[in-house]
Amino acid sequence: MSNVYQVSRRGFLEGLFSAGALILAAPLVPEILKGSEADNAAFHPGVYVGIQPDGKVIIVVHRSEMGTGIRTTLPMVLADELEADWKRVQIEQAIGDRKYGSQNTDGSNSIVGFYEPFRVAGATARTMLEAAAASKWNVPASECQAKNHEVVHSSSGRKLGFGELVADAAKQPVPKREDVHLKSPADFRYIGKEVPITDLDAIVTGQRAFGMDAKVPGMLFASIEHPPVLGGKVANVDDSEALKVKGVSKTVPIETFKGSNYMFNPLGGVAVIADNTWAAFQGRKKLKIDWDLGPHATYDSVTYKKELQETARKPGRAERQVGDVDAAFAKATKIIEAEYYVPHLAHAPMEPPVAVADYRDGKVTIWAPTQNPQAVQTTVAPAVGVKPEDVTCNVTLLGGGFGRKSKPDYCAEAAILSKQLGKPVKVVWSREDDLHFDYFHFVAAMYMKAAVNEKGLPTAWLGRSVYPPMLSGSDKPSYGGLGSMGFIDVPWEMADFRAENGMAQGHVRVGWLRSVANIPHAFAVHSFIDELAAAAGRDRVEYLLAALGSDRIIELGGGGRGGGRGGRGGANRPNPYPIDTARFKRIVEMVADQSGWGKKKSGNGHGYGIAVHRSFLSYVATVVEVEVDSKGGIRIPRVDTVVDAGTVVNPERVRAQFEGAAVFGASLALMGEITSGDGRIQQSNFHNYPVARINEAPFETHVTLVKSDAAPGGVGEPGVPPIAPAICNAVFAATGKRVRDLPLKKAKLV
Amino acid sequence: MIQLKVNGTSRQFDGDPDMPLLWYLRDILDMTGTKFGCGVGLCGACTVHVNGAATRSCSMTMKQAAGKNILTIEGLAAHGDHPVQKAWKANNVPQCGYCQSGQIMQAAALLKQKPKPTDHDIDEAMQGNICRCGTYQHIRQAIKQAAGVKA
Numbered sequence: 001m002s003n004v005y006q007v008s009r010r011g012f013l014e015g016l017f018s019a020g021a022l023i024l025a026a027p028l029v030p031e032i033l034k035g036s037e038a039d040n041a042a043f044h045p046g047v048y049v050g051i052q053p054d055g056k057v058i059i060v061v062h063r064s065e066m067g068t069g070i071r072t073t074l075p076m077v078l079a080d081e082l083e084a085d086w087k088r089v090q091i092e093q094a095i096g097d098r099k100y101g102s103q104n105t106d107g108s109n110s111i112v113g114f115y116e117p118f119r120v121a122g123a124t125a126r127t128m129l130e131a132a133a134a135s136k137w138n139v140p141a142s143e144c145q146a147k148n149h150e151v152v153h154s155s156s157g158r159k160l161g162f163g164e165l166v167a168d169a170a171k172q173p174v175p176k177r178e179d180v181h182l183k184s185p186a187d188f189r190y191i192g193k194e195v196p197i198t199d200l201d202a203i204v205t206g207q208r209a210f211g212m213d214a215k216v217p218g219m220l221f222a223s224i225e226h227p228p229v230l231g232g233k234v235a236n237v238d239d240s241e242a243l244k245v246k247g248v249s250k251t252v253p254i255e256t257f258k259g260s261n262y263m264f265n266p267l268g269g270v271a272v273i274a275d276n277t278w279a280a281f282q283g284r285k286k287l288k289i290d291w292d293l294g295p296h297a298t299y300d301s302v303t304y305k306k307e308l309q310e311t312a313r314k315p316g317r318a319e320r321q322v323g324d325v326d327a328a329f330a331k332a333t334k335i336i337e338a339e340y341y342v343p344h345l346a347h348a349p350m351e352p353p354v355a356v357a358d359y360r361d362g363k364v365t366i367w368a369p370t371q372n373p374q375a376v377q378t379t380v381a382p383a384v385g386v387k388p389e390d391v392t393c394n395v396t397l398l399g400g401g402f403g404r405k406s407k408p409d410y411c412a413e414a415a416i417l418s419k420q421l422g423k424p425v426k427v428v429w430s431r432e433d434d435l436h437f438d439y440f441h442f443v444a445a446m447y448m449k450a451a452v453n454e455k456g457l458p459t460a461w462l463g464r465s466v467y468p469p470m471l472s473g474s475d476k477p478s479y480g481g482l483g484s485m486g487f488i489d490v491p492w493e494m495a496d497f498r499a500e501n502g503m504a505q506g507h508v509r510v511g512w513l514r515s516v517a518n519i520p521h522a523f524a525v526h527s528f529i530d531e532l533a534a535a536a537g538r539d540r541v542e543y544l545l546a547a548l549g550s551d552r553i554i555e556l557g558g559g560g561r562g563g564g565r566g567g568r569g570g571a572n573r574p575n576p577y578p579i580d581t582a583r584f585k586r587i588v589e590m591v592a593d594q595s596g597w598g599k600k601k602s603g604n605g606h607g608y609g610i611a612v613h614r615s616f617l618s619y620v621a622t623v624v625e626v627e628v629d630s631k632g633g634i635r636i637p638r639v640d641t642v643v644d645a646g647t648v649v650n651p652e653r654v655r656a657q658f659e660g661a662a663v664f665g666a667s668l669a670l671m672g673e674i675t676s677g678d679g680r681i682q683q684s685n686f687h688n689y690p691v692a693r694i695n696e697a698p699f700e701t702h703v704t705l706v707k708s709d710a711a712p713g714g715v716g717e718p719g720v721p722p723i724a725p726a727i728c729n730a731v732f733a734a735t736g737k738r739v740r741d742l743p744l745k746k747a748k749l750v
Numbered sequence: 751m752i753q754l755k756v757n758g759t760s761r762q763f764d765g766d767p768d769m770p771l772l773w774y775l776r777d778i779l780d781m782t783g784t785k786f787g788c789g790v791g792l793c794g795a796c797t798v799h800v801n802g803a804a805t806r807s808c809s810m811t812m813k814q815a816a817g818k819n820i821l822t823i824e825g826l827a828a829h830g831d832h833p834v835q836k837a838w839k840a841n842n843v844p845q846c847g848y849c850q851s852g853q854i855m856q857a858a859a860l861l862k863q864k865p866k867p868t869d870h871d872i873d874e875a876m877q878g879n880i881c882r883c884g885t886y887q888h889i890r891q892a893i894k895q896a897a898g899v900k901a
């Protein structure tokens with residue numbers, strides 16, 4: 001099967017391209033994903049580029065834009081290989097459709113997974129345009145070269161524009177992958193250059209619609225009172241006062257998900273329907289509901305923390321082992337132990353969950369800010385009794401996502417209401433709804449133990465991490481599963497190693513948040529290595545380089561459960577993303593250099609901390625400078641980050657991701673905490689779930705990207721994990737106080 | 751009947767006088783450039799100018815807006831070429847973009863008051879505007895560029 005083939009203009013592409021356009025589709029399954037979740041997508045075409053007879057190039061982006069710049073970056077890749085003139089490229093957002101392959105915009109995977117397919121799609125179209133010109137001129141194709149939206153015949157200098165070639169190009173056989181030549185990096189036109197995001201003008205003028213801005217004629221507005229406790233049900237509702245609110249027309253009950261498995265489904269509750277958002281909000285305040293709260297009404301964060309910590313003190317399930325840590329501990333002369341804790345965190349994207357649904361004659365159209373439009377289809381369909389292909393999901397811009405908007409519960413709510421009311425409905429979550437009913441980042445307790453040698457370096461290492469599984473409200477405790485998320489893939493050179501996972505039960509919805517388990521794991525691993533270095537009385541940079549040890553590739557064998565984004569090899573394929581300690585060491589040296597490490601002494605309320613972490617296939621080293629004032633207040637004057645993410649497509653946007661990650665990481669480290677009492681979340685808005693503001697965020701963040709032709713790594717998430725440990729390590733350097741429980745605002749520093 | 755001016759156009763409103771200006775702009779006038787982020791004056795996403803002063807539209811009722819001149823992001827400059835907007839573009843400030851209408855309106859008000867703001871002035875004026883994507887450093891640079899002060 002050829003990698004790229006022409007598709008008919010019928011079906012879901014209808015309307016996008018004019019008659020006579022050359023349209024190409026490439027299968028979306030990159031090599032590294034084969035044998036994993038994308039297998040199902042292997043037989044579906046996915047990356048689309050069309051060239052119109054007027055020369056306009058249309059590129060369809062199937063990944064969601066939530067601030068990374070992906071709506072610009074993926075088209076840059078394709079346009080580059082196509083030799084398209086960027087000014088004549090039009091970018092279209094794909095609806096949800098399995099034909100595109102995975103659209104779930106998470107795991108920092110858009111460039112990792114689709115860099116190559118987008119290149120191939122562009123290069124294939126270029127090859128066909130060149131072949132069309134060659135046959136027109138009756139010259140060998142090797143003499144014809146696409147350049148900036150036209151094909152040029154080298155010896156005669158004749159030229160034909162892409163538009164003029166479309167009709168003939170469409171008749172060309174689609175070349176086989178091996179006959180398509182990708183450009184050499186020296187010839188890149190856009191890749192590696194700084195290209196402003198396509199939505200820039202519209203955003204700064206307030207013209208660009210987000211999900212919150214979607215509007216359909218005749219639309220009603222809904223606000224939903226959810227059960228205050230996970231799994232709770234409405235016992236009795238009195239809506240008489242609510243219905244008196246001007247603009248409120250109705251209340252509608254929504255069923256609570258069945259059983260214990262909440263997954264992507266609506267929480268249930270009572271919806272207030274009105275003719276504007278404000279009236280719906282007001283009506284809700286007037287509802288009187290008696291709840292049947294169910295078993296999670298006892299969920300209490302103080303008790304839960306103790307439970308998890310106790311579990312972490314007992315042996316768990318080994319997920320990766322090398323050598324024999326128990327034997328090593330038995331004969332060790334020096335052992336160091338520590339416990340760490342990270343509370344629940346909320347995503348709190350600036351745009352709360354919101355969706356518009358229009359149910360008509362067994363078909364549903366959704367407009368929503370979603371990271372995963374296909375999950376919208378498969379969640380909405382059973383909720384309203386239609387087939388997934390009868391759900392059309394239009395993806396708007398997302399006002400932030402961070403993992404929250406991978407879950408389409410709010411879309412299902414809108415669809416259920418639209419079906420019941422026979423009108424389009426917009427469901428708007430308030431900030432209070434968002435914080436009470438998020439898919440929270442899990443609470444995690446970690447126990448660490450190491451034997452150290454006479455130089456203070458670890459020789460044996462035990463890490464145990466405990467947190468509940470995601471997306472399951474199972475009635476019994478179960479394993480969260482470590483994945484390759486910073487705990488099994490510890491890079492220090494040691495003979496004996498074991499990573500264990502303990503069981504925990506979930507009591508609220510739990511989901512992934514920007515960098516997922518890397519948040520607690522990086523916090524524990526990189527705080528702990530700093531504790532070992534402190535015990536040895538060694539300079540941190542020098543110590544980290546020594547702990548990283550020799551240049552080598554770390555294989556996650558030895559009972560490793562792999563998974564995650566640890567890098568995928570396979571029986572017949574080399575792993576394009578081995579864990580390479582030389583890359584770690586290089587960025588440690590670079591960040592030390594860039595931050596002026598060692599030039600200023602730490603102490604007296606001023607200090608530097610470092611952490612180096614690999615996640616989502618990218619290596620990140622961060623140095624944080626902190627100032628702790630006499631009241632224990634923390635200021636972060638400067639962050640230095642060095643990133644080795646392999647090939648980088650849009651460096652300016654990548655640096656922005658790492659600046660943003662420093663702010664995100666500072667928020668969670670300094671002030672991030674969601675708690676539960678009696679099964680109810682105790683935070684409600686930004687006064688009691690603060691996130692860093694301009695005066696609290698790192699004052700300046702300097703990001704350096706390592707120049708590299710290696711396969712691209714992720715960039716959306718990997719900046720986050722090193723921030724919290726680097727801050728805490730800096731606080732230790734500044735004050736001598738070791739903070740092992742986040743957030744820092746609860747620690748007594750003076 | 752409440753009368754007010756929005757981006758220079760006279761408007762009349764006879765709905766709930768307690769409705770916040772934010773929802774009037776968004777749901778009644780369909781001017782969705784002004785965003786909803788928290789509803790209680792904590793995030794700044796809804797910032798507009800009321801008689802020239804940066805104001806959280808979620809926390810001002812229509813009754814309070816009566817007789818006032820409201821300026822929203824849609825009316826800030828005819829062609830999106832207010833110095834703050836130009837600086838925002840030149841510095842590639844937005845990530846997701848959701849908070850940026852509010853940030854721009856807040857920054858524009860700051861520069862009217864303090865044409866050459868210091869870092870401290872910027873902290874003071876901008877700390878009510880949350881950017882969850884963390885574009886603060888770019889925001890600071892853009893404000894300085896618009897003001898023509900050294901970064």
Ligand code: FES
Pocket residue numbers: 785786787788789790791792793794795796797806807808809
């Ligand atoms: S929506 Fe008005 S300040 Fe947040």
Ligand code: FES
Pocket residue numbers: 067350399400844845846847848849850880881882883884885
């Ligand atoms: S750019 Fe996303 S919240 Fe500010």
